[in-house]
Amino acid sequence: MGVKERCGPAANVQASGFSYLGISARSRRGDPQRLLPTTLEPLRGRGDARSIWGGEEAVCRTGDRVSDRWSEHVSRGLSRPGSRGRNLAILGLGPAGLPVGLGPSRPLPTFPTLECTSDVEPDTREMVRAQNKKKKKSGGFQSMGLSYPVFKGIMKKGYKVPTPIQRKTIPVILDGKDVVAMARTGSGKTACFLLPMFERLKAHSAQTGARALVLSPTRELALQTMKFTKELGKFTGLKTALILGGDKMEDQFAALHENPDIIIATPGRLVHVAVEMNLKLQSVEYVVFDEADRQFAQAGLTEPVLIRLDVDAKLNEQLKTSFFLVREDAKAAVLLYLLRNVVRPQDQTVVFVATKHHAEYLAELLTAQRVSCTYIYSALDQTARKINLAKFMHGKCSALIVTDLAARGLDIPLLDCVINYSFPAKGKLFLHRVGRVARAGRSGTAYSLVAPDEVPYLLDLHLFLGRSLTLARPHEEPSGVAGVDGVLGRVPQSVVDEEDSSLQSTLEASQELRGLGHVASNAQQQYVRSRPAPSPESIKRAKELDLARLGLHPLFSSRFEEEELQRLRLVDSIKNYRARATIFEINASSQDLSSQVMRAKRQKDHKAIARFQQGRQERQEGLVGPAGPAPGLPAPQEERPEKEEEGDTAESVEDIFTEVVGQKRQQPGPDRGAKKRRLEARQRDQEFYVPYRPKDFDSERGLSVSGDRGAFEQQVAGAVLDLMGDEAQNLTRGRQQLKWDRKKKRFVGHSGQEDKKKIKTESGRYISSSYKRDLYQKWKQKQKIEDRDSEEEGTSEPRGPERRSGKRGRGQGASQPRAPGAPAGRVRSELRTKQQILKQRRRAQKLRFLQRGGLKQLSARNRRRVQELRQGAFGRGSPSKKGRMRKRM
Numbered sequence: 001m002g003v004k005e006r007c008g009p010a011a012n013v014q015a016s017g018f019s020y021l022g023i024s025a026r027s028r029r030g031d032p033q034r035l036l037p038t039t040l041e042p043l044r045g046r047g048d049a050r051s052i053w054g055g056e057e058a059v060c061r062t063g064d065r066v067s068d069r070w071s072e073h074v075s076r077g078l079s080r081p082g083s084r085g086r087n088l089a090i091l092g093l094g095p096a097g098l099p100v101g102l103g104p105s106r107p108l109p110t111f112p113t114l115e116c117t118s119d120v121e122p123d124t125r126e127m128v129r130a131q132n133k134k135k136k137k138s139g140g141f142q143s144m145g146l147s148y149p150v151f152k153g154i155m156k157k158g159y160k161v162p163t164p165i166q167r168k169t170i171p172v173i174l175d176g177k178d179v180v181a182m183a184r185t186g187s188g189k190t191a192c193f194l195l196p197m198f199e200r201l202k203a204h205s206a207q208t209g210a211r212a213l214v215l216s217p218t219r220e221l222a223l224q225t226m227k228f229t230k231e232l233g234k235f236t237g238l239k240t241a242l243i244l245g246g247d248k249m250e251d252q253f254a255a256l257h258e259n260p261d262i263i264i265a266t267p268g269r270l271v272h273v274a275v276e277m278n279l280k281l282q283s284v285e286y287v288v289f290d291e292a293d294r295q296f297a298q299a300g301l302t303e304p305v306l307i308r309l310d311v312d313a314k315l316n317e318q319l320k321t322s323f324f325l326v327r328e329d330a331k332a333a334v335l336l337y338l339l340r341n342v343v344r345p346q347d348q349t350v351v352f353v354a355t356k357h358h359a360e361y362l363a364e365l366l367t368a369q370r371v372s373c374t375y376i377y378s379a380l381d382q383t384a385r386k387i388n389l390a391k392f393m394h395g396k397c398s399a400l401i402v403t404d405l406a407a408r409g410l411d412i413p414l415l416d417c418v419i420n421y422s423f424p425a426k427g428k429l430f431l432h433r434v435g436r437v438a439r440a441g442r443s444g445t446a447y448s449l450v451a452p453d454e455v456p457y458l459l460d461l462h463l464f465l466g467r468s469l470t471l472a473r474p475h476e477e478p479s480g481v482a483g484v485d486g487v488l489g490r491v492p493q494s495v496v497d498e499e500d501s502s503l504q505s506t507l508e509a510s511q512e513l514r515g516l517g518h519v520a521s522n523a524q525q526q527y528v529r530s531r532p533a534p535s536p537e538s539i540k541r542a543k544e545l546d547l548a549r550l551g552l553h554p555l556f557s558s559r560f561e562e563e564e565l566q567r568l569r570l571v572d573s574i575k576n577y578r579a580r581a582t583i584f585e586i587n588a589s590s591q592d593l594s595s596q597v598m599r600a601k602r603q604k605d606h607k608a609i610a611r612f613q614q615g616r617q618e619r620q621e622g623l624v625g626p627a628g629p630a631p632g633l634p635a636p637q638e639e640r641p642e643k644e645e646e647g648d649t650a651e652s653v654e655d656i657f658t659e660v661v662g663q664k665r666q667q668p669g670p671d672r673g674a675k676k677r678r679l680e681a682r683q684r685d686q687e688f689y690v691p692y693r694p695k696d697f698d699s700e701r702g703l704s705v706s707g708d709r710g711a712f713e714q715q716v717a718g719a720v721l722d723l724m725g726d727e728a729q730n731l732t733r734g735r736q737q738l739k740w741d742r743k744k745k746r747f748v749g750h751s752g753q754e755d756k757k758k759i760k761t762e763s764g765r766y767i768s769s770s771y772k773r774d775l776y777q778k779w780k781q782k783q784k785i786e787d788r789d790s791e792e793e794g795t796s797e798p799r800g801p802e803r804r805s806g807k808r809g810r811g812q813g814a815s816q817p818r819a820p821g822a823p824a825g826r827v828r829s830e831l832r833t834k835q836q837i838l839k840q841r842r843r844a845q846k847l848r849f850l851q852r853g854g855l856k857q858l859s860a861r862n863r864r865r866v867q868e869l870r871q872g873a874f875g876r877g878s879p880s881k882k883g884r885m886r887k888r889m
């Protein structure tokens with residue numbers, strides 16, 4: 001069997017009696033449309049084929065699935081380093097040496113070029129996509145069947161291969177299914193919804209209204225999504241409108257009149273604009289709820305596919321965490337120390353605080369201490385927000401102080417460090433905050449300042465993460481530090497004192513700072529009252545932790561000299577001093593009854609006492625595996641003997657008391673029941689005991705809620721993350737906001753849903769849904785835009801650019817072709833009328849005149865002329881002339 005090969009552009013070439021089916025991929029590397037020969041279809045399974053990529057070749061024999069072999073070959077060629085994918089030739093031969101399906105006399109179809117706009121092109125693209133999709137195992141963007149402009153945008157952005165979540169979600173969305181995707185922070189979820197969106201919208205359409213809507217929870221995230229859309233969709237030509245709270249409404253009306261294909265919006269302002277413009281958004285066919293994981297269960301998704309990735313390993317491996325136990329009033333001092341001494345000078349840090357008042361206070365304080373910083377919170381003016389964020393992003397300052405506004409979605413390149421000044425009340429919020437670092441394969445560090453009342457939240461977090469919390473050992477020697485990741489430890493008092501004294505002097509010098517500090521501490525009280533409570537089990541376990549014996553955090557102990565450690569040991573030993581004798585034995589003679597009882601008790605229980613002390617010691621060393629239900633603490637099963645010992649101890653006190661005093665008191669009922677239960681638990685055969693909670697119960701609790709919802713809703717409801725307002729003005733009860741009712745003189749619940757006719761504005765206030773300030777009408781009057789286009793269509797939604805009254809020339813939108821079923825959108829003509837051109841010329845002339853300094857020249861000329869006239873009138877000359885000149889003057 002003769003097989004010929006050919007390199008070089010080989011479209012429709014006939015040589016040596018054989019037909020060559022060829023595709024020239026010379027001009028565009030990686031263009032899947034061009035690389036896939038639609039003409040290969042007839043070859044499938046019917047002959048031998050050979051393809052050559054550079055020097056490498058693949059031969060498909062009779063019965064082979066030609067397209068599979070071919071695409072494997074192509075992808076090999078594409079993935080070869082330095083490969084330019086230049087010339088590809090494919091030779092098809094029939095069993096008898098004849099080209100399959102294409103006789104020598106039959107003209108060969110040519111592969112369409114990009115410039116080709118014939119009717120067959122869309123079909124070809126579909127086929128190309130279908131072919132590309134068959135080769136899924138290559139796992140690249142090429143195999144997703146994306147069209148060329150989208151693919152080019154991806155390449156331009158520098159994405160070489162899709163991230164795992166992109167690999168999973170994009171094909172499903174392209175198949176037209178509704179999708180809910182959950183993956184780690186920084187795993188590239190934005191591209192997951194943008195790429196299929198571009199693919200669906202294809203190109204700009206002037207006839208229809210907006211076809212895609214992206215809702216973002218914060219303005220910063222919306223701006224970022226806009227940036228991604230522009231970068232990734234650069235070659236699609238799609239138009240995007242940004243509708244953000246804080247920006248001018250007029251600009252947004254104008255943007256919507258420009259006929260955008262995509263609207264990126266924050267929900268509050270979108271509702272406001274929709275009310276003003278009476279927008280129906282009927283043309284929207286692709287909706288994205290970015291980060292708004294509360295909304296989507298009710299968002300009308302049809303049989304959505306839930307894609308969850310990496311939810312077990314919630315924290316990135318490249319992220320290092322440290323927890324410092326600090327008193328609330330010492331946090332500012334520790335923050336200052338961390339920013340000055342621990343964080344590297346070249347690193348950028350985001351500091352998360354509870355309320356806007358904290359942000360304002362700390363920004364002033366740090367600036368006074370010459371630490372360059374800026375801040376963002378929701379109530380800040382939008383322009384200031386943009387400026388402050390840009391300042392930080394461009395490295396003009398090293399610290400950005402933010403509320404939870406910036407916890408979600410923000411992608412700040414080259415960010416290295418996150419500090420949780422206020423520890424988050426929810427595990428998921430912690431993930432979002434620390435997810436600002438260690439993104440897209442980078443490393444990062446998260447430091448958390450934990451006040452004693454925040455320790456239960458820390459335990460909750462570790463239950464949620466399914467990780468153990470490592471407690472720093474007391475008197476840790478610097479050399480003994482194994483690693484600092486995930487350790488809870490104390491901060492040396494000397495560090496706090498040193499920084500605090502400098503802060504105090506700054507505070508004394510500034511009245512304003514003291515005022516801000518006072519406001520921040522009031523806000524802290526409000527915040528503490530309004531934050532969600534930790535789980536009861538974590539509260540209980542936090543109490544059991546002997547925090548007084550907690551060691552220095554290794555980060556500090558490695559920096560502190562032995563002398564300092566000794567000093568701390570002395571302070572600790574004074575702090576932890578416990579008298580060996582009980583109160584019954586103080587000043588008691590050996591013959592005293594109470595002393596006798598205690599001695600007898602001690603003797604009887606010396607083993608239990610030793611075990612208890614040993615247990616406490618072990619707890620302090622505190623290394624319990626992730627499977628342990630209480631991070632940093634022994635499992636309940638391990639606790640039980642101690643509890644029983646306590647119970648037994650109580651029993652034996654009774655016995656001894658009876659023995660010595662001769663009287664026995666009755667024990668109350670419930671305790672007897674408890675003892676019985678404890679005994680039963682001891683007898684439980686661990687091998688056959690099936691715990692009523694699965695091992696990952698605590699972890700999954702964070703991702704699911706109980707209730708009578710469907711399986712899907714139960715799964716997705718776990719993704720709910722309610723951020724608390726950063727103004728700490730309202731208390732919350734469940735999902736309800738509590739507000740003080742003056743008449744009822746008590747807090748009352750207000751979810752905003754009582755009155756369905758109310759809407760929530762971008763500031764979070766509920767207003768009547770019919771609330772309208774007629775801003776749109778005023779804007780239209782100002783812009784001289786007629787109301788007719790909407791009236792014609794039975795809706796006032798702007799479709800297509802505006803018509804200006806009395807100025808609609810012949811070249812304007814009326815002549816635009818109208819797609820079947822499409823509303824009457826009109827494209828604003830770029831042709832100008834004669835008057836407009838003359839007016840513009842006059843304006844330009846005037847401008848040039850003024851720029852040349854024409855006014856000055858004119859007045860100088862006038863002055864000269866007046867001078868001449870004066871001289872002419874009063875100088876030499878005949879009296880009659882003088883009289884005439886005087887008259888002229």
Ligand SMILES: Nc1ncnc2c1ncn2[C@@H]1O[C@H](COP(=O)(O)OP(=O)(O)OP(=O)(O)O)[C@@H](O)[C@H]1O
Pocket residue numbers: 158159160161162163166183184185186187188189190191408409410411435436439440
């Ligand atoms: N395929 C890819 N290859 C390389 N980098 C990528 C890829 N996809 C996304 N990135 C980059 O990874 C970073 C994080 O992406 P993105 O912001 O979309 O993450 P995310 O999952 O939405 O994060 P978050 O959950 O915090 O919102 C961005 O800088 C983005 O440019």
